């Protein structure tokens with residue numbers, strides 16, 4: 001009798017526990033990292049664009065529609081980053097609340113449109129995290145205190161990270177705080193921390209630069225006395241070496257902007273990503 005009762009309790013208890021946890025979908029890896037730090041094991045988190053994926057050009061799969069349909073909250077960056085998302089939410093017939101994590105920040109422009117890469121400023125990331133905590137707390141009031149405690153512990157880590165970045169930048173002589181980069185994702189970083197990101201003149205970020213492009217970059221580096229270049233779309237080592245030899249500029253490593261790497265990569269978390277970037281920048285710019 002006691003055995004039967006125990007079995008019945010187990011049968012009832014386990015599906016309930018799974019169902020009680022809040023189903024949350026995050027659009028891409030960086031947001032998912034924020035959500036995970038706040039939600040911990042009290043939520044079921046799914047990420048649409050995972051490690052090493054490109055959130056700008058994602059094509060949703062049928063299983064994404066299912067995940068959205070089952071979700072209570074869908075957390076997105078907004079500012080035009082996930083152009084593919086509104087249709088996905090609509091076609092999934094989802095009743096999920098869509099939370100725009102960037103809603104509290106002051107947007108910058110990228111060309112004529114809003115620049116979506118707001119997370120590259122740590123003060124902005126803190127606004128994201130606070131708003132995510134509020135959204136989780138509103139969706140699962142029983143866990144509200146847990147979410148707020150998790151968020152405040154994580155916000156402290158972000159505060160420390162922000163200090164690290166500022167201390168690293170202060171050590172770079174002011175006239176050296178500029179790089180040529182094909183990334184257009186560092187506008188917020190640049191305006192927050194004062195390292196200028198200058199686009200190489202006339203070079204498309206999509207294609208491999210020609211010899212003429214390289215000559216133009218070389219004159220640009222010399223004219224503006226730019227101490228370092230981050231040209232990740234140039235795969236030809238000879239071109240890189242030519243730039244370094246003719247200008248004396250350092251050729252920096254990889255900067256990570258729009259998504260995290262897998263566990264074994266350079267940046268499995270947001271904090272790792274920021275530390276990786278600031279290290280790459282300071283080792284190219286310090287003197």
Ligand SMILES: [Zn+2]
Nearest residue numbers: 056117185258
């Ligand atoms: Zn981007």
